[in-house]
């Protein structure tokens with residue numbers, strides 16, 4: 191192997207390493223921003239804060255295990271963050287809840303069913319332009335069963351659970 195070949199090999203390794211580092215940094219930064227901030231409270235009306243964490247999506251029962259003790263009944267949760275709006279158009283949100291729920295998108299109340307109820311689906315519609323909009327979800331559980339999940343329909347598309355990639359903290 192002559193000197194030039196070694197140089198080329200080193201250059202290849204150097205630029206390969208730089209490329210890998212850029213991809214890793216992009217991935218880490220991109221994923222740090224994923225999910226939504228969730229605050230947990232005892233009582234059905236945000237009575238006393240008991241902890242907070244980042245959740246990938248908006249689901250009850252929780253998919254992540256909290257580091258604090260969440261009561262089985264009589265608690266409330268507030269999720270805040272941003273929703274990525276992939277295209278302009280009419281967005282219908284299908285929220286299934288037990289018990290109370292409020293959904294605010296871009297500062298507007300899209301769904302409000304702040305009552306104790308068995309598993310119920312509510313639908314609300316809002317027009318959005320492409321980009322990122324603030325999102326706020328409030329939920330409470332009285333007793334018995336507990337459910338929360340949110341689907342959407344974009345324009346004439348199918349009703350699907352909102353993929354977690356559309357949620358970001360900032």
Ligand SMILES: [Ca+2]
Nearest residue numbers: 288333334335
């Ligand atoms: Ca319940």
